[in-house]
Amino acid sequence: MDVSSGLRETDLDDLAVPVAGEAAVRCAQVLADAGMRVTRQRLALGKMLLLGDHRHVTAEGLHEEATAANLRLSLATVYNTLNQFTEAGLLRRIAADGIKSFFDTDTSVHPHFYLEGEDALVDVAGGLAFSKLPDPLPGHEIERLDVIVHLRRKRP
Numbered sequence: 001m002d003v004s005s006g007l008r009e010t011d012l013d014d015l016a017v018p019v020a021g022e023a024a025v026r027c028a029q030v031l032a033d034a035g036m037r038v039t040r041q042r043l044a045l046g047k048m049l050l051l052g053d054h055r056h057v058t059a060e061g062l063h064e065e066a067t068a069a070n071l072r073l074s075l076a077t078v079y080n081t082l083n084q085f086t087e088a089g090l091l092r093r094i095a096a097d098g099i100k101s102f103f104d105t106d107t108s109v110h111p112h113f114y115l116e117g118e119d120a121l122v123d124v125a126g127g128l129a130f131s132k133l134p135d136p137l138p139g140h141e142i143e144r145l146d147v148i149v150h151l152r153r154k155r156p
């Protein structure tokens with residue numbers, strides 16, 4: 001069996017990653033707490049996502065942001081890293097329109113507005129209440145309710 005063919009870009013880039021600066025140290029701790037090895041990519045993107053206010057990002061949007069910050073990361077690397085963060089429980093993936101996934105740094109279950117045509121996902125402030133939930137199928141229980149309220153701009 002050829003194990004080298006299974007190595008991904010992130011696996012090849014994690015030797016002696018310098019963790020310099022207060023944000024990098026905090027980010028490395030967040031990664032370690034989630035059971036993740038520290039790699040250059042995870043550190044760079046983690047600093048943008050995991051240390052500040054809650055955010056909703058797409059791989060494309062974060063890639064643009066990284067490029068603007070002179071971080072040379074491919075879109076595929078950004079996407080892979082977002083998926084790894086999600087698998088580690090640091091992000092929650094939200095499929096808003098069937099094509100594009102958003103990644104939420106708030107991993108709790110909470111309702112969202114999706115702004116059609118503006119490519120934005122925002123939290124619904126103040127929560128949401130339902131007066132009638134369906135009975136679960138026999139042998140099942142309701143695990144969670146993912147709510148996305150789709151908005152569009154009013155025509156003037």
Ligand SMILES: [Zn+2]
Nearest residue numbers: 104106122123
């Ligand atoms: Zn959210």
